[in-house]
Amino acid sequence: MLRVVRRHRLSVVAAAVLLVVGVAALVLGLSRQQPAPPEVRSAQRTADAAPAPPAPTGSATGQPPAEAEVMEASDPTRLSIPAIGVDTSLERLGLDGERAMQTPRDPARAGWFTPGPDPGAQGPAVLAGHVTWNGSKAVFFDLARLGRGDHVYVDRKDGSTARFTITRVEQYAKDRFPSLEVYRNIDHAGLRLITCSGTYSGHRYSDNTVVYARLDNPAS
Numbered sequence: 001m002l003r004v005v006r007r008h009r010l011s012v013v014a015a016a017v018l019l020v021v022g023v024a025a026l027v028l029g030l031s032r033q034q035p036a037p038p039e040v041r042s043a044q045r046t047a048d049a050a051p052a053p054p055a056p057t058g059s060a061t062g063q064p065p066a067e068a069e070v071m072e073a074s075d076p077t078r079l080s081i082p083a084i085g086v087d088t089s090l091e092r093l094g095l096d097g098e099r100a101m102q103t104p105r106d107p108a109r110a111g112w113f114t115p116g117p118d119p120g121a122q123g124p125a126v127l128a129g130h131v132t133w134n135g136s137k138a139v140f141f142d143l144a145r146l147g148r149g150d151h152v153y154v155d156r157k158d159g160s161t162a163r164f165t166i167t168r169v170e171q172y173a174k175d176r177f178p179s180l181e182v183y184r185n186i187d188h189a190g191l192r193l194i195t196c197s198g199t200y201s202g203h204r205y206s207d208n209t210v211v212y213a214r215l216d217n218p219a220s
Contacts, residue, residue: 026077050111069215070189071120071162076112079127081193084142086110093128107133110140110193117189119154120162120215122181124190127154131195131205140195144169144209152191164191164213171197171207182210189215 046057085135089113093102106113110129117123130138152164172178182192198207 010074014200031139067189070122071118071156071160071215073118073121074158076119076125076127076154076156076162077160079110080153080155081146081150082153083147083150084145086139086142087102088129090127097210101128104139107136107138116183118156119164119191120156120160120189122189124186124192126183126192126194128194131209133196140193143193143195143211144171146193146211152193152211154191162189162215163217165216166211166213168212169213172210172211173198173207174205177208191215 036177076090078087078089088109091104091106091109093104093111094115096102101113103112107130110127112119113126113128117125119125119127121159129140129143131140132138146166146169148166148168150166152166154162154164156162182194191211193211193213195209196205196207198205198211200206
């Protein structure tokens with residue numbers, strides 16, 4: 001049986017390594033689906049353009065951000081994204097026997113990758129979900145419709161709610177998925193929402209959509 005390491009004892013660097021190791025399964029495993037998801041907004045960069053690495057400090061306006069706030073570690077229990085009508089409990093996703101990231105068993109629920117950071121703690125917390133499943137819409141069907149400024153809420157076991165603001169939405173070809181960009185070390189509490197996108201052929205999607213968000217209001 002795979003031993004799961006406690007999140008609060010796992011360094012951000014170690015978590016990033018585990019995330020990169022498991023990304024192949026996430027990128028491929030979410031594609032057991034059929035109809036195509038919504039198109040990504042035209043303003044969002046597609047996989048044909050090389051993604052520019054985000055600056056760890058600074059903002060779209062060129063001004064330095066406010067001092068990053070982080071929350072104490074606490075397991076997430078529920079995810080809410082009002083802009084696309086998502087309100088779901090969360091599965092726990094670990095590593096399988098081949099040390100690849102597990103994917104959600106229930107297409108109506110998203111999953112939290114437990115070896116990584118808790119949402120609200122420092123680092124890139126990861127929540128993954130299916131876009132479609134056996135011809136039906138799944139929990140992240142409308143994920144690509146999100147845009148900068150939309151909010152994501154994560155309820156936590158300690159009774160607090162972490163509110164994140166989306167900073168960008170990207171679409172990447174699966175064979176050029178930028179693991180280090182998505183899962184790299186960061187100096188703030190970040191969130192990554194991941195699902196499949198692009199064209200569907202041969203029982204898999206061509207791309208992945210990644211939503212990047214940042215903690216902006218830890219509220220009890």
